[in-house]
Amino acid sequence: MIKAALSVLLVLVAMSSTSGKYIPKSGKRIPQTLSRGWGDQLIWAQTYEEALYWSRSRNKPLMVLFHLEDCPHSKELKKTLSEDTAFQRMLDEDFVVLNLMYETTDRHLSPDGQYVPRIIFVDPSMTVRADIGGRYSNRLYAYEPTDVPLLKSNMVKAKKLLKSEL
Amino acid sequence: MIKAALSVLLVLVAMSSTSGKYIPKSGKRIPQTLSRGWGDQLIWAQTYEEALYWSRSRNKPLMVLFHLEDCPHSKELKKTLSEDTAFQRMLDEDFVVLNLMYETTDRHLSPDGQYVPRIIFVDPSMTVRADIGGRYSNRLYAYEPTDVPLLKSNMVKAKKLLKSEL
Secondary structure, three states: OOHHHHHHHHHHHHHHOOOOOOOOOOOOOOEEEOOOOOOOOOOOOOOHHHHHHHHHHHOOOOOEEEEOOOOHHHHHHHHHHHHOOHHHHHHHHHHHHEEEEEOOOHHHHHHHHOOOOEEEEEEEOOOOOOOOOOOOOOOOOOOOHHHHHHHHHHHHHHHOOOOOOO | OOHHHHHHHEEEEEEHHOOOOOOEEEEEOOEEOOOOOOOOOOOOOOHHHHHHHHHHOEEEEEEEEEOOOHHHHHHHHHHHOOOHHHHHHHHHHOOEEEEOOOOOOHHHHHOOOOOOOOOEEEEEOEEEEOOOOOOOOOOOOOOHHHHHHHHHHHHHHHHOOOOOOO
């Protein structure tokens, strides 16, 4: 019975830890996460400015992932990538990560247009790596779930940092 | 015993629902929220671009809140505001909300400098309401927990939208 009481207590604590006093008329909401399902264990930058700052100061390449919650292609890719332990570890240890649902004002992040899902690598020197793309010539920065091996080899490419100009 | 088993199951479900397969070497992390503790029930924009788009399309003023997690003044204000039901309801129903820990490139959001905590209102016409400030002449957009009544009256001011120029 003590175990049971403890379990109930734990459930209550788990439920209350993410709630405030205010409850919307439409009912209680699940708090939004910065990961949006692309990897809850990763530390996501909130904005492009923040991501660039982290990338420069940590000397790690930045991966920017554009997606939409209603887009079936984004959803499929999200499912595959969030469950790929090797991919998540690589991102966590060697990259700065940012996922965005709205375009930034920086056109360098859309070298061949604004579409989702789209993955752009940026060097710590703040150079967009337009040379690192996928297999679709009309949407060079798009990836499908079957393209994950190519995406991983592109990550290895992105990790070879561009030399700073001396 | 069935209750106990059910409780344990609920705990396990609660724990696993926010986790992927990947676990960092440093141990499991709590997923980051977009609210960062300023109101888990509110729907926060991720970036300034997104917030401006929502503000225009919904014809609601935008409240931008600059803060830092290590700043004691930010922490105090966060505690007060997150527990103020009337404030949270007003934000949820009448405003678009954005909290930022990194400055944007838009200088209009720092009319008298970059400091935290700092609250800036933006009209749906995309005009920064530099006229809506607090009681500190050297840091016009700073608020302390005791200034919440003034902040609320400023929100009422921000809700009176600027007329579009005809």
